[in-house]
Amino acid sequence: MLDLIHELWFLKRDILSDDFDRALFRLAQEVPMTIHEYPTGASCWTWRVPEKWTCHEAYLETLDGRRLLDYAHHPLHVVSYSLPFEGIVTRQELLAHLHVHPHLPEAIPYVFKYYDRDWGLCASQPLRDSLTDEVYRVVIRTTFEPGVLKVGEYVIQGESRQSFMLVAHLCHPGMVNDDLTGVVVGLDVARALLATEKPYYTYRVLILPETIGSVAYLSQHEDLIPEMVGGLFLEMLGNDSPHALQGSFQSDSQVDRCLVSALRGLDLYSYSAPYRSVINNDERQFNAPGVRVPMLSLSRVEPPGSPTRPYREYHSSLDTPDIVSQERLEASRQVVLSLLQTWERNQYVVNKFKGEVFCSGYGIWIDYRINPEGHRRLFEIMERCDGERTVADIATEIGISFQAVWEVVSLLQEKDLVWLSRVPSPTYPR
């Protein structure tokens, strides 16, 4: 994963650009991918695919030819989708178009203006502060031309057509944690899924430019939407912050209940938070009206209240390979795989027994004098095994981890006291 990051991070992966295509084609060598294409101007619900953007050259100079910043040194020096501009400008006019980072003086900020366009450069605060001349020379040679928006899709066919979506975006030029880490973790998860036995659900991994990529894919695959049972968006998975699981718009959905209760049993330092309260990404398009696919989001984000949330180097030139580690990426990959494993396991627990189980007779009684908590949990779980509740429902109701419930359900299954069903199967007489 880290090797791929080193190879791709400095590419100028703007939403429709040669380098975005380069990065996607490189990833398609890792896993067999279908590349969906949407031409400039294509209408996607209320959106239109924009032009391909290329910055050929851009710099800021003093009138005597001293170069102050150069796009050749860092792709963030030019606003993504900046209009072309060449001329001599006053210091005042330049400052109106020269962006700095709100809290990292030494960094170049990431600024994009895909639709509401203007010309713009980005610099560090010290550079901006050093501008004392009356006038400067600005050169921004950018072009807009018809292009093709590309979405990479990797499908792991399951027994069911019902699909679980894994989504990551690839459109952040010259940055790593946001967004390449989500991409490489997603691909590695896909590889691991393919190496195991056929899953129940079908998994679709999408690598795309943020927002417009999701809108384009969804609007051109409306037939697939009813089969999408849930999803998980991935990004910011290489830094040191704890795992944050952001719920979907439908916080009561099976996927929400399952993943939230599962993360509790997977990572003690993690936390879960409601929709739109951690970070906003492509999950918005899946959760939106007319789509309503419950999609959660997993990232490593500093806890609420931290002044540098989501993480210190966010949307800046300091988001480099130095702030991520293979160890963190691997831990996140394991969390994602475990979350998907619980999703596969999450079924309705159907009782074969009637009344309360004679626990001692089955050798499963827990002595309340020795283990009062275990005793209480066993009964709390058993009384909810009624064909109407999934493992995740039971975990959510009792407020314990998916894994803790699964352990008891597995024991009951072993004793032939319950069976698991993909559909509700109530057992009380009516």
Ligand SMILES: [Zn+2]
């Ligand atoms: Zn971002």
